[in-house]
Amino acid sequence: MKFELTILGSGSSVPTANRNSAAQVLNVLERYFLIDCAEATQHQLRRFHLPYNKISHIFISHLHGDHFFGLMGFLSTLSLQGRRGEMHIYADPRLQELVECQMRITRSRLGYPLCFHALSRQEEVIYEDKVVTVTAFPLKHRYEAPVCGFLFREKERERTIVKEQAEAWKVPIAFMQYLKQGADFITPTGEVVPNERLTVAPPPARSYAYMTDTLYRPCFADYVKGVDLLYHEATYQNKEIALAKETRHSTAGQAALLARTAGVGKLLLGHFSARYTDLTDLLAEARDVFSNTFLCSDGYRFELPALKRNV
């Protein structure tokens, strides 16, 4: 029942001795989603003992090198290690062009199929399975590299039947499915048994959103309203707000404003400019606005536990 994020790179465009560029892995019930893939992401996956051969879905926010230069190496290593299963890549459609161009020029091929899914410039569900949906939504960075954020949301699960109660009330097996979906039970004598007496609610569905390389726009909070965990870039501090605007990034203070407006559970900051060796002020500025804020480092793991619901 895990819902766990591992940060592989907490730095920005230039990797430093302590921080690699952007990449992270979200484990949702043993589905491993790779989000961005900077150079040396395969090294970080190995370093932090992630089962990288289980990754089948890669989400690339935009086509700046610090978010995708590790892709070819990672794909190539998987091929050399005998992978056969499909790999799905969600990205700017130009990434497909780029990968195909590289394979053509170098006369190389992978031992498994790549399935590209082009991100559009509107909010849309780009992946869905039994337990999770992934939504992409457009943010605002630079002309040459349109950028998307990603929202991973667990699906609401069915209610769990309290076996002793269901037996006591002699609920027929054929009705169990309706119980799970929240229906009340009506006995043959017409007595109504409220669903809450026969079932318990599932743990609340968990959610995680990834927003990087974007100008601050208050309206972006609408995309991530109420998510449990938000990762937001904080390339600069507020005192560099002019630089943030010029380079089309956000400050820590702006990330916190967005988190507060969206009413998220917890805010993680990353994508720090290499100029900062001490992030104390950056964190303080964010916590002034949104107290439940934390700094990411490479290897940082955050698990969202499956909480019991009070119903």
Place this chain on the structure above:
Amino acid sequence: MKFELTILGSGSSVPTANRNSAAQVLNVLERYFLIDCAEATQHQLRRFHLPYNKISHIFISHLHGDHFFGLMGFLSTLSLQGRRGEMHIYADPRLQELVECQMRITRSRLGYPLCFHALSRQEEVIYEDKVVTVTAFPLKHRYEAPVCGFLFREKERERTIVKEQAEAWKVPIAFMQYLKQGADFITPTGEVVPNERLTVAPPPARSYAYMTDTLYRPCFADYVKGVDLLYHEATYQNKEIALAKETRHSTAGQAALLARTAGVGKLLLGHFSARYTDLTDLLAEARDVFSNTFLCSDGYRFELPALKRNV
């Protein structure tokens, strides 16, 4: 007067926890030559404290990913850090096509000029300055990736004048240049003073050769006759000689045979298959044939000192 090699990656196609894929830096009198550029080469340059902004010449042996996937990231980082000077890249001409294709598709550009130099399929001098020449020579790997080795050779320096002797013999200033080039001096009275009494020989010119991703062919020894230091791939041991042939690589024993045939000074082995965690047998097999053999590891440095010549 340094002539020093630093290994950045001693592994082969798949990086492991201890060995990155192919890259190394040769420092010849403060010229820093980068040879191959696997993914995470920029990380290794930083890790081993090399002045990577001084690199202006990059030599790429062939277009397999474990030899060039770090190129775009390295070039990009230099640009972000404000580089303005030319970068020269010596490679299969398709690399230029690839880099240009990538820049076009991602609408990106570097802040400095890239100068591509296409490697041909014959032995030729590809770089020359006052102190060093670089020769490329064709090896034998796979159809999709023609491969070259590189030979870095210091130029012979002029002889050093022994000031006291030149003064004692009243050698005119105009003649000094001829002395440096080895001419004897003839006094106004017709006496011949042998050059060796007026000058000392320069240290012997040093040389280094890089041979990777190649089948073993005895004739390849001709390219590297008498070099002081030879790096040769040793992807496998002799007992995997069939696999070496199939994948078009060499064994440690074959590398040693080549070193012995060529009469090199010292042999360094690298490009080890990730299958080997213990390289003792691999080294032993090479030393049986050529005793002055050593194993490379990431960060390994080898300096060729400027020895005095006995003349």
